[in-house]
Amino acid sequence: MDNHLYTVAQVRAIEQAAYAGLPPGTLMRRAGEAAARYALELLGERRDKPVLVLAGPGNNGGDALEAAANLADSGVDATVLYQPGQRESSDEAQTAHERARSGTVGFIDMLPPSGNWGLVVDGLFGIGLARPIEGDYRDMVEAVNAMRCPVLALDVPSGLDADTGAVIGPEGVAVRATHTITFLGDKPGLHTLDGRDHAGHVRVEMLGVGTELLPSPSARLGTAELFAHRLAARRHNSHKGSFGDVAVVGGAHGMAGAPVLAARGALHAGAGRVFVAMLDSSPGYDSVHPELMFRQADGVDLTGRTLVIGPGMGDSAGAMRLLAKALDSDSPLLIDADALNLIGASPDLLARLAGRGAPSVLTPHPLEAARLLGQDTGLIQSDRLAAAREIALRTRATVILKGSGSVIAQPDGAIVINPTGNAGLATAGSGDVLAGICGALLAQGWPAWEAAIGAAWIHGAAADLLVAHGIGPIGMTAGELPAAARAVLNLLVAEVS
Numbered sequence: 001m002d003n004h005l006y007t008v009a010q011v012r013a014i015e016q017a018a019y020a021g022l023p024p025g026t027l028m029r030r031a032g033e034a035a036a037r038y039a040l041e042l043l044g045e046r047r048d049k050p051v052l053v054l055a056g057p058g059n060n061g062g063d064a065l066e067a068a069a070n071l072a073d074s075g076v077d078a079t080v081l082y083q084p085g086q087r088e089s090s091d092e093a094q095t096a097h098e099r100a101r102s103g104t105v106g107f108i109d110m111l112p113p114s115g116n117w118g119l120v121v122d123g124l125f126g127i128g129l130a131r132p133i134e135g136d137y138r139d140m141v142e143a144v145n146a147m148r149c150p151v152l153a154l155d156v157p158s159g160l161d162a163d164t165g166a167v168i169g170p171e172g173v174a175v176r177a178t179h180t181i182t183f184l185g186d187k188p189g190l191h192t193l194d195g196r197d198h199a200g201h202v203r204v205e206m207l208g209v210g211t212e213l214l215p216s217p218s219a220r221l222g223t224a225e226l227f228a229h230r231l232a233a234r235r236h237n238s239h240k241g242s243f244g245d246v247a248v249v250g251g252a253h254g255m256a257g258a259p260v261l262a263a264r265g266a267l268h269a270g271a272g273r274v275f276v277a278m279l280d281s282s283p284g285y286d287s288v289h290p291e292l293m294f295r296q297a298d299g300v301d302l303t304g305r306t307l308v309i310g311p312g313m314g315d316s317a318g319a320m321r322l323l324a325k326a327l328d329s330d331s332p333l334l335i336d337a338d339a340l341n342l343i344g345a346s347p348d349l350l351a352r353l354a355g356r357g358a359p360s361v362l363t364p365h366p367l368e369a370a371r372l373l374g375q376d377t378g379l380i381q382s383d384r385l386a387a388a389r390e391i392a393l394r395t396r397a398t399v400i401l402k403g404s405g406s407v408i409a410q411p412d413g414a415i416v417i418n419p420t421g422n423a424g425l426a427t428a429g430s431g432d433v434l435a436g437i438c439g440a441l442l443a444q445g446w447p448a449w450e451a452a453i454g455a456a457w458i459h460g461a462a463a464d465l466l467v468a469h470g471i472g473p474i475g476m477t478a479g480e481l482p483a484a485a486r487a488v489l490n491l492l493v494a495e496v497s
Contacts, residue, residue: 032066064123
């Protein structure tokens with residue numbers, strides 16, 4: 001349950017089922033108590049600092065009012081910013097308002113020009129918001145986003161779509177919280193697209209609701225446990241043939257770096273042998289990793305090897321012939337970059353992909369995803385989970401839709417959102433390294449689903465490891481990722497051995 005993600009509709013159903021067996025207002029009181037406990041934890045030794053609570057007109061505002069009352073009861077100087085003329089939308093929220101008014105909570109109707117706040121609690125709008133934040137509420141959000149103190153969002157940062165992670169509205173705003181306490185189940189939008197920037201650290205509070213009321217999750221948050229059963233210490237009595245061959249196919253004129261980065265990723269992720277099949281004239285060797293074996297692409301035997309096809313491949317007729325040959329093969333196949341663009345432009349290649357019997361993993365970024373679906377990038381990003389599901393369904397392949405909170409999907413509709421990684425991955429070549437890592441896992445016998453989840457997680461964790469050692473996120477390079485991925489992979493194996 002710890003990594004389960006629920007849509008807004010599912011959370012509403014959980015809420016209604018819980019209401020049926022509880023006195024009115026119970027969930028709101030529990031939410032306020034949980035939020036106050038978390039707020040006190042975040043304040044730490046700064047409990048003498050005042051806390052600003054933003055309370056909106058809905059039940060999210062009711063949660064905020066309950067939190068304010070509990071904070072005041074704990075001796076905290078709590079002040080509620082409450083819009084003039086605002087009215088509660090439920091009896092429970094009205095009761096919370098009356099409770100806050102009857103105690104020592106302070107109320108203001110406009111934000112003071114300055115305030116030495118120890119914490120801001122965002123309870124303006126929750127999961128029910130369907131239109132952009134406007135007017136005075138927008139001004140509040142922009143003022144909070146300019147503050148330098150911690151911000152705790154209740155359930156979801158105001159203005160963020162809990163299902164998709166998009167800021168609501170083309171010119172919309174959303175609270176940028178440092179922490180979010182989300183109720184009755186975690187939400188996918190907190191972990192992808194804009195979600196990670198706006199939600200900060202996410203804590204889930206079930207409010208005493210038992211697991212018997214929870215439906216099957218709409219998605220899951222990626223964890224190492226999802227692929228740990230594929231990790232194993234290597235036997236002494238093994239050889240390079242024990243860990244599979246990877247052939248990286250790409251490298252048109254002027255784009256030799258992409259397949260080399262993918263090959264280095266495959267090498268450091270444990271493939272026994274790695275070939276680089278270049279469309280352009282092949283260099284003799286890689287001076288950094290002479291273990292890589294270079295060949296001309298038109299002369300490479302594609303059988304018996306895991307293929308990583310697309311990095312720097314271009315769109316020539318030769319590239320299309322090689323891709324068709326790879327799609328017709330029985331080899332496990334990782335399709336990236338230019339190969340995805342070729343498939344997006346060719347119904348014949350798409351049909352060959354959808355008809356494959358061997359494992360296939362696709363790693364599109366949003367623009368490549370848009371080309372595969374015949375849409376624009378904005379539409380892809382407006383609902384990344386739906387886009388990844390649709391690509392997986394059309395191609396009959398496992399898909400990693402890259403980006404903040406990469407979305408991994410398979411044709412049966414299963415979804416995992418990867419939580420690892422940081423802004424350092426927004427650099428040329430990092431996707432090539434991901435392709436190589438995934439190719440190496442496929443070559444070592446991992447099924448496509450576990451290979452995709454594992455590759456995304458390890459790739460992101462490698463970037464996190466680099467940042468932890470002072471390398472990035474600014475200035476992190478793709479070439480630094482393979483060795484870090486190797487370190488992450490060996491640490492994971494040591495933990496399960």
